[in-house]
Amino acid sequence: MTDEELQLEMWSLEVAQRTYEESATGKQAADPNPCVRIFGFGPEGVTCKLCDALYYHQRSKRYYKCRFRSFSFGPATDHRVRWNACGVYRRKIEEYAPEVLN
Numbered sequence: 001m002t003d004e005e006l007q008l009e010m011w012s013l014e015v016a017q018r019t020y021e022e023s024a025t026g027k028q029a030a031d032p033n034p035c036v037r038i039f040g041f042g043p044e045g046v047t048c049k050l051c052d053a054l055y056y057h058q059r060s061k062r063y064y065k066c067r068f069r070s071f072s073f074g075p076a077t078d079h080r081v082r083w084n085a086c087g088v089y090r091r092k093i094e095e096y097a098p099e100v101l102n
Helices: 003-022 034-039
Strands: 054-058 062-066
Touching: none
Parallel strands: none
Antiparallel strands: 054 062
């Protein structure tokens, strides 16, 4: 094997390793929340239900959506409130009890 072939093999291995490290791996890739795959995990034990980015689209029932995902009228962009919060999580300020929060 020549030096050029060896260098080419090593370069491809480095590129593959860098690509592997940059991609979502482990728990992050297995999480059902698409935002976790993009932004990483949020605070431990917090769900999307408490996030400011969560909203719902009202029809015959409520369809929850996330502001960080695209919107469609189909189930592909529905967001589950019990999913783990992602890295861009912001705590929702409760409107029904402002005196408690101050």
